Amino acid sequence: MEYWKKRVFKILGRISTKYYRVVLVVALFTTLVSAYLVQRLPVDTTFIRLLPDHSSEVQLFQKITQEFGSSTDLYLLVHFNDFDKAKLFVKDLAPELKKLSEIREVRSRFFHLKFFEKFGPLFLSLHDLQRMETLLPIWKPALKEWSQSPHLLTLLRNWRNRLEKEFLLLSLSYPRISRISEKEAIHLEKFLHLCKDYTLNGGKMGEKELQHFLESLLLSYHQSFQGRGKIQDGYLVSPEGNSMLVQIKLNIEPLQTALGMDLYGKIYQITKRVQKKKYPNIRFGYTGHFAIGYEDQQNVLTRIRYLSLLSLLAVLLLFIYLDRTVYGPVLVALPLMLAVLWTFGFVKIVFGFVSITSAIFGILLFGLGVDFAIHFMVHFHAERSKGRSMESSIIRTLLVSGPPILVGGLTTAFSFFALNVSEFKAAKHLGTTSGWGILCCLLAMLVLLPSLLIFLKKFLGSKGEIPIETDIPLIHKWVSWSLAHPRWIFFLTFLLTLVSLFGCSRLQLQYDLEQMITLDLPSIATKKELEKEFHLSTDFIFLVAKSEEKARKYVKKLLQARKKNGKPMFSRVDSITNYIPENQAEKLKILKRLQSAIQDISFPDKASPLVSQELPDLLKELGKIKKIIALFQPLWKNYPQLSKEAEELIQSVEKNHRLENLNFFQNLLYKQFYGSITAFQKISLKPIGLKSLP
Template sequence: MKKNLENFLAWVLKKTCLHCRIVILFFLVLTAFSLWILSTRFKVINDTNALIRKDSPIHKYYLEYRKEFGVAEDYVVVIHGADPDENKKAALQVGEKLRKLYPLVQNVRDKLDLSKLEPHLLLYLPVEDLKKIESEIDGYVKTLKQEPEIKLDLNTILNQANAKFQESYLRKHENWKEFIPFIDKFVAILNQLADQLEQNPTSHVRMQKTSLKLQDKEMSNFRIEDIRAILEDHEFLSFEDGKLVLVTASPGKGASEGQKRTETIKKIREIVSDIGMEYPSLSIGLTGEPVLEDDQLQESSKDSLNSALLAFSLVSILFFISYREILRPAIGLVVLAMSLCWALAFPMITIGHLNIISEAFVAMVIGMGIDFGIQFMSRYEEEISGGKTILEALKTTSRHTGAAIFTGGCTTAIAFFTMCFNDFIGLQEFGIVAGFGILFCLLSSLTLLPALYFWIDSKIGLDRIRQSTIKTTWTAPKWVNTVLFFSPRGMLVLATAASLFFIFMIPKVGFDYNLLNLQNQNLDCVQWELELLNSPSRGMISALSVADNEEEAKKKAKAFEALPSVAEVRTLTTILPEHQEEKLQIVRQIVDKLKDVPLDSSKKEVNAERLKNDIDDLLQKSEEGYKTAQKFVAIAPQAKEAVDIFSKLIPALSRIQKQMKKLPKAELNKRLSRAQFEIFGTMESGLLWLRSQDTSRGVILEDLPKEVLERFLSPHGKILIEIVPKENVWERKADVQFVHDIRKVDPKVTGTPVQNYEYIELLRKSYTEAAQWAFVAIVILIVLRFQNLLHSLLALFPLVLAAIWTLGWMGYFGIPFNPANIITLPLAIGAGVAYGIYTVDRFSEDGNAQLFSTSTGKAILISGLTAVIGFASLLISSYQGLYSLGLVMTIAISFCLTTSLIILPQIFYLLNTKKNKTKGLTIPLPAEETLANK
């Protein structure tokens, strides 16, 4: 088989050289066609759903949800500021401008219209609270019936207070049970009146929902402002007492991916920037899953392009410096560039796109694809400088080094193709794209490259070519081999010790499941997402469940709410009040009782002179009472209570008296009227509002805001349930617990937490399996190639050793695998095994352990460095996924190079020594040779 391969490659080489012009023309036409394909069809996608098999149950559930509700994950505009009112104003402006972007966005949710809910708002109170309101209203109504002259105003309350301060009233001990609570409410009113007269800012602080006693009867202090405040708090999606406000919008139909999504995000960012300039005190930003995905795609695409350009530039420089010549390295680079054009055009024809994973193959192919050209060129120059003709040199190169290149290229390609045997479409696509990319590079190195060399070198002439190759062909100086083989056994002992150390470090290698950690942490969308994750909003990430009807939605919602890992459940049934029939009965009784009560929320005049006299009388009585009570504190407990009461009354009354004397009459009347309305008018407005409640029916779906219905109710009547996690489900532990819990209620639950749970684990499993298959396939190919057990094991030895060192290195330095760099498992196997193959192939050919005395050592070193450059170029990436991939692969290839060029030759040297000793010969070490020469 080995001989047949060598003969076949020699035959191909001969035909290629004889028809070199046709071969070159064919590949030029193929390159031109590829460039046309790239200019018209090039496309990169970053849609998670496109990376999963269509028949996957998890994917199926998600697609069913999207089809039913016609929406995708939301854009989220975050508004953060200290002033809740300013936050809401900014949110309204954001919403208004977002609506103008239709049809790029839809379902904008800034302020909800809750006007239809106001007539039914009492139904949202617990039954116990409604009964309490009914009881208080009942007491107030009875009081008014008994004493119809009672009014809610300052003069009345002060008149009642004066009546209670009569000595005859206070002497009765039983009256103190109702007098003390009255005083607490009365002091609160006096302080509020004093604040209004002083125009103290604290006067705008709402009173607590307490109750007042008028004529010894209790009445609810129900304020319409409190009702409005409740509605306002729910009109906006706000958190942290209004300091954090969110505006959300869904991508429009056909605008959830691709160029339209990018265009939409750009326009939303312009809106955010403009409004941010109008509100400099606010922090306004954009995040959400569509933004995170698009920014990830833009970052990775930009980084991939920059890395590819950097890799190509550095490889070119290394190529020219290493060979101290321009023409032949330039030909190799042109062939590589043409191969890349074919490799990029191929997926556009077969698959239709690249994805977020497969686009990284360009930098990889540059680093690994040039490997074949380096090996071929180095051996070709060696043969030319050794005295062979151009065709003979090409034949020898193709027969020997070509066979090694063919084996190495096939093993690398197979390593990629093994990725196709899994359920992860994104990985399958990467395997196809990268595998064929390597094959295209291999094909061009064995056909186009020798055709160009033959055609161009034949024109230049053999003598000039030989002089050039003698000058450019170099081997390492003798001292390199002296150092390299100074102590073969010592070197192997050192390698064994390092391996044992790294083996103990391997268990420390973890897996980072958090997709946010793959992002550029400096991106605004990532920073805002992290801020939301640490807020009560939990980053707006939730799981999704679909119910067929209202009854099922109620049942599921209650079950989800009972789970320990769930923070909140949002659906139509959680918005509709519970026990509506029972509550309606109580509300009807409240409304009926208030029907005949005379209420007037209009502003009433205050008799300032009378009020002033009442204040003076109360202050005088309080001061006298305080002095009298102090005399009996030691002997009468009631005297101590009196001292406490008067201690509260005197400061408040003194403030009012002082301010009334200071203010002009007109201003005094104005402030008294305002104070009276603040204290009593709003109360009557609240009672009027209670009386206006609709008792004809409960809350129905049509009463809910349009945006809520669009979000939670499908055109076919199905109801969406959003389940908000309690912990940060970007972290694996929290995600696993959350998904396990919610699946107990609904096995078909979907959404980002569920998809992340399934897809990342599938990705990890798929790459691990691909690595296993790659290793098996490579072992088979190597055995078939060498047909010698020892040589096959030696070819695998550097790879196994490098794998141990790489994993141990990661464990020691705390470098985890993640959904991006896990690709290195099969990739490092495919790329790293080639160096072992080249090394063993040259040793099996001439039995020379000193690789650097031949062109092979130089070729392996340079090709290894180009691979390192290809992957190290990814280290400039701000996208952490590419960065981590480049880091791990750089380490892995460096170790493969080290084990192939330094460790493996030690074994060759010992094998040669043993072989020659068996024959009765001795082979001096390089150090001994040097001394002998001296």
């Protein structure tokens, strides 16, 4: 075995030294062919190309992206002090963003008011509509009374009558179950609080804010959006009322987007330009997978540029320290660059394109290949320092350093080639590119580098060669100290092992991919603000249903699973079925009867103003409401606060006779109620189909 090993490397040395011209010609030809292939080598850094084509999940994903454009969205979080200014900012921004072909939709309004005004009652449950029809004889006279006497006193009287009748029914039933929901009790509490607030100081809410609040009381069934945010004029606003969420739908899929694509940069610059032009007080931030991926990519690429230059400089300085010849660094760099070129020529033949994993390995190949060069050049200079000829030094270097270089390179190459058994394309690309790249480096260092040394000698003679001291003082001192103090070496090794074992015991697998990216990105900060203010995440999961019936089953099961957990794992379930109510035929029949029953009720344009003579009656009515509320104490969790609001309202009316404030409140209330009844009288009695969706 030893004989054949020496024979092989002697032959290799003779080829490199005697037939160096043939080696250089073959290397030149291979380089030209590789350059031709690389010139036509497409670069595709999209992650979707690395997933298995035959996978059902991948095929379904591709189908979804073809139909909907993208599997993820871009989210714009707008912070404001003036809600109207924020609306104008979004309205000005939307058409500018839509000029980009990659933008499918800018969704700023999550609540389609006109759609729900036309079809809203269809979204009530069949049970609620049947209950409304059952209670029609009770509340129709109340509506007629209010239409004839439209002021606050009439409304309070009707509310009190309803509570009294409800308690009478409760006293006759067991167990005692109230048909007045706890949600309605909360509405009553807020209503009494607003009455008190306007009586005392004219109200802290402005006219628009009060109108939005009353709309939420009367049209609460419209708000099907789940989450912590509130709907204000159709926009999704944080509970604190200082931020707005805008959803931007893309025509492109981030997983199918090449690295370096500057779409997000364009979107951000457009937004910044609109903000600077008219809205300096508006603050905004983008988040979502697309934003986070782009910012992290730019951050990493920027650092890689500097770190690559730094690492290349460090390798160069190390090599100059080890090899102090003029031509040494050049002779090593040239074969390495050619090895990289040969590698990507092979990639063109095998895969046809460069993936992200192949591109990254091109950088690593310099670090792996330079090891072979250092082994070869250090031993070569050691032989030259003994006075041997160039040819003899090369052959002796190959005989001594060649086998370990070859064995080390082959084991590394075949370790990478083992990745080809994986079905994951990224692993195959990495394994093939890395394995072949290391083999090319071996070939370049064991055959091409010796030939270049001979060629350089023939061309320059001995001008570029400087005799150097092959002993490295630092390494010599370290080895000498290690041999003289073996106990210290064993002790330090044992100590390092204990520290490592302690660290391994505390080692945990990190499944959160967010922890693997740069955490100080603006998009990460915006993502945390979104989660805090709206209890919403930028992550979502696609489910594909083959029919409307299956889609409804999926939604119901998901909502049940969400409610079972103590902490909800997801905030909402969006489906086309959320906009197509069930049992439409039965609901339309009931709505037709209800609509017919209230068509004869007409309201005046304005509410009747409260006068001072009506104050005693108002106080009397409030006192009755306070007493009847006490009867529901066991059933309503908010009873203490509700009772407190009723008591404080009575005291505020007794002490403050500001009728203009109550009249202002009453007019807004009447206007909203009148609009709701009128809308109910005009609702469409046609079923909702796909064509009628917003």
